[in-house]
Amino acid sequence: MRPLSDDDSDSSKPHSAFIESLSSFSRLHRAQRWEGTFGEFLANIVPANPAAMARTSHEYIWDMLRWHGNRAAAVDAPESSKARELFKRELFGIDEPLGRVVDYFKAAAAGSDVGRRLLLLLGPPSGGKSTLAILMKRGLEEFSRTDEGALYAIKGSPLRENPLNLIPAGLRAEFRDRYGVDTPGELSPWARDFVEREFEGDFVRVPVERIFISESSRTGIGTYAPHDPTTADIADLVGSVDLAKVAQIGDEGDPRAWSWSGAVYAASRGVLEMIEILKVKREFLYLLLTMTQEKNVKVSRFPLIHLDETILAHTNLAEFHKFLQEKENEALLDRMVIIRVPYALSYRDESRIYQKLVSGAPAFRNVHLDPHVLNLASVFAILTRLTKPEREGLDIAKKLRIYAGESVEGVPETEAVRLHSESGEEGMTGVSPRFVINAISNAITRGNTHSLTSMELLLAIKDSIESDARMDAKHKKAWVDHLVTARKEFYNRWVKEDVHRAMFASFEEEAQQLLEKYLDEVEASLDHRQVTDPITGETRPADERFLRSVEEKIKVSDSGKLSFRQEVVRKAMVAFKTGEKFKLASHARMREAIEQYLFEERRDVLRLVTSTARPDDDARQKISVVQQRLVTEYGYDEHSAKEALSYVTTLLAQE
Numbered sequence: 087m088r089p090l091s092d093d094d095s096d097s098s099k100p101h102s103a104f105i106e107s108l109s110s111f112s113r114l115h116r117a118q119r120w121e122g123t124f125g126e127f128l129a130n131i132v133p134a135n136p137a138a139m140a141r142t143s144h145e146y147i148w149d150m151l152r153w154h155g156n157r158a159a160a161v162d163a164p165e166s167s168k169a170r171e172l173f174k175r176e177l178f179g180i181d182e183p184l185g186r187v188v189d190y191f192k193a194a195a196a197g198s199d200v201g202r203r204l205l206l207l208l209g210p211p212s213g214g215k216s217t218l219a220i221l222m223k224r225g226l227e228e229f230s231r232t233d234e235g236a237l238y239a240i241k242g243s244p245l246r247e248n249p250l251n252l253i254p255a256g257l258r259a260e261f262r263d264r265y266g267v268d269t270p271g272e273l274s275p276w277a278r279d280f281v282e283r284e285f286e287g288d289f290v291r292v293p294v295e296r297i298f299i300s301e302s303s304r305t306g307i308g309t310y311a312p313h314d315p316t317t318a319d320i321a322d323l324v325g326s327v328d329l330a331k332v333a334q335i336g337d338e339g340d341p342r343a344w345s346w347s348g349a350v351y352a353a354s355r356g357v358l359e360m361i362e363i364l365k366v367k368r369e370f371l372y373l374l375l376t377m378t379q380e381k382n383v384k385v386s387r388f389p390l391i392h393l394d395e396t397i398l399a400h401t402n403l404a405e406f407h408k409f410l411q412e413k414e415n416e417a418l419l420d421r422m423v424i425i426r427v428p429y430a431l432s433y434r435d436e437s438r439i440y441q442k443l444v445s446g447a448p449a450f451r452n453v454h455l456d457p458h459v460l461n462l463a464s465v466f467a468i469l470t471r472l473t474k475p476e477r478e479g480l481d482i483a484k485k486l487r488i489y490a491g492e493s494v495e496g497v498p499e500t501e502a503v504r505l506h507s508e509s510g511e512e513g514m515t516g517v518s519p520r521f522v523i524n525a526i527s528n529a530i531t532r533g534n535t536h537s538l539t540s541m542e543l544l545l546a547i548k549d550s551i552e553s554d555a556r557m558d559a560k561h562k563k564a565w566v567d568h569l570v571t572a573r574k575e576f577y578n579r580w581v582k583e584d585v586h587r588a589m590f591a592s593f594e595e596e597a598q599q600l601l602e603k604y605l606d607e608v609e610a611s612l613d614h615r616q617v618t619d620p621i622t623g624e625t626r627p628a629d630e631r632f633l634r635s636v637e638e639k640i641k642v643s644d645s646g647k648l649s650f651r652q653e654v655v656r657k658a659m660v661a662f663k664t665g666e667k668f669k670l671a672s673h674a675r676m677r678e679a680i681e682q683y684l685f686e687e688r689r690d691v692l693r694l695v696t697s698t699a700r701p702d703d704d705a706r707q708k709i710s711v712v713q714q715r716l717v718t719e720y721g722y723d724e725h726s727a728k729e730a731l732s733y734v735t736t737l738l739a740q741e
């Protein structure tokens with residue numbers, strides 16, 4: 087990775103650009119403010135879009151998701167996939183759960199009963215639940231600053247209630263006829279008192295303002311995290327009598343003497359994030375479930391308080407299992423929509439997570455990672471999350487590759503789809519992204535190094551496993567075994583490929599030629615045709631020995647060769663029809679076969695160059711060229727290139 091910014095010649099530019107965007111941000115912000123009486127609101131704001139003014143929080147969130155989707159996704163993408171865009175910025179490999187979250191809001195916005203159930207994200211530790219909540223909160227903040235997302239509230243109301251709630255019961259039918267929408271809810275005790283006291287009931291004069299969702303100013307976003315359950319007080323959620331004010335006002339039942347500081351009020355009109363919700367007292371849980379179901383809360387002094395907000399709760403598996411053990415909780419579960427958020431199961435997605443975490447961490451800023459470090463760490467992580475496949479001929483490494491979308495010998499695509507749908511509990515256990523990232527940072531800080539190789543990574547992870555006090559011996563052994571698998575089945579292949587390519591600069595070209603030769607021979611063999619030699623014009627039968635020697639590299643059996651060849655030809659035809667060249671990159675297994683073929687053909691050359699104990703000048707020169715190429719073309723640095731070369735030499739010696 088390149089250190090940031092050093093080569094920006096005009097270093098003042100980023101500053102001024104930043105200041106510019108700051109000031110345009112604040113201009114925008116100011117311009118959008120609006121304040122007026124309820125009468126003006128009805129006359130000037132509502133008619134333009136009555137439906138938007140009457141939105142519930144679920145509808146608002148659904149609109150927000152679509153708004154982000156429309157900005158980010160391709161125009162013709164399906165709606166539900168667009169609506170995931172907000173989350174896909176930062177969450178990888180969990181598309182399916184994201185789809186469920188989006189579906190929840192879609193259904194709730196359409197008035198389905200699911201909106202009356204609490205949304206609970208259930209997943210293993212550091213699996214992205216909080217991140218999902220954060221993205222949603224940031225998404226709401228941003229949306230509320232746009233025209234489409236403009237929100238208005240009774241000015242001064244601690245619940246920032248919808249001004250349309252001011253319309254008295256007797257006039258609601260008429261309002262409906264005129265604007266075509268229902269009034270969304272009821273006035274709070276605070277607002278009722280306010281309208282009477284300050285305006286003698288003349289609600290038309292009540293002040294209304296545009297509001298902007300903001301977590302830091304507790305507007306439209308509330309967060310509640312349980313601390314010690316024995317001291318947790320329901321007042322944190324719904325407020326309590328403010329004794330100082332009672333002394334002033336003299337009446338405990340006066341809404342002005344209530345402290346409206348609870349999280350449910352902060353969240354009004356937006357979202358209430360409940361962290362580790364199952365840790366809260368049952369009393370809290372009932373209150374929250376009732377609030378989702380009935381849209382109101384009951385506190386001692388007042389009649390029911392109408393509240394419009396969405397609860398987004400999360401919890402981890404351990405807590406969930408504990409919760410399930412109590413019989414009385416079953417009824418509560420019925421009132422939740424539980425969405426499982428497992429870890430990613432494709433190592434490519436997992437690798438993107440690490441890439442994101444690493445590029446954001448100062449500790450990594452000046453550290454070079456060899457090109458396989460993150461992928462290898464990901465392979466290890468996914469191995470710990472998978473269950474052993476039952477099917478014959480399939481091992482866990484193959485399964486892992488199938489999950490990453492690679493084609494694997496002897497496993498038809500339909501089987502891959504079936505495997506996916508059976509994954510069930512997979513991804514709910516295993517190593518977390520945090521564990522891996524911590525292992526890497528430890529290796530970096532401890533080694534005080536500026537370059538980390540794949541082998542060093544494996545050692546670092548091994549170290550972390552062995553020093554982990556929470557794991558028993560059996561568990562540790564299983565994970566260390568996964569490290570071995572990751573090295574043998576993945577890293578060895580990857581690094582050999584790199585060294586190999588670097589040794590032979592024209593590798594890609596030769597590989598492509600070989601692929602074309604293979605295709606020609608296969609076609610001839612399938613059609614029982616003769617092959618014509620382009621130079622001599624002589625004909626001969628297809629070169630079966632060549633075909634087999636390629637196929638054997640990836641263990642295509644004699645009985646399986648026919649179907650393998652047909653499949654390759656079919657793919658080549660498809661490519662041909664769409665006007666593309668059939669490339670090695672489009673067929674993972676062919677690529678592997680051909681690379682192996684070329685590799686073995688040249689193994690001896692490689693051996694000679696890299697393994698002489700005292701290389702002569704000529705050999706030394708050759709090595710340094712390879713090393714250089716690894717650096718310039720394959721993402722290595724000096725240190726990791728050297729390591730890779732000597733590692734591959736050892737591998738060769740063992741073959």
Ligand SMILES: Nc1ncnc2c1ncn2[C@@H]1O[C@H](COP(=O)(O)OP(=O)(O)OP(=O)(O)O)[C@@H](O)[C@H]1O
Pocket residue numbers: 176177178179180209210211212213214215216217218401402429430439442443519520
């Ligand atoms: N699927 C994912 N895609 C992108 N980043 C992820 C993913 N899963 C986890 N992360 C990253 O891992 C870190 C931990 O995730 P997060 O805090 O969101 O997990 P959590 O599910 O809330 O965990 P906990 O149960 O421990 O609270 C975050 O930095 C997050 O960005």
Ligand SMILES: [Mg+2]
Pocket residue numbers: 215216217
């Ligand atoms: Mg969390």
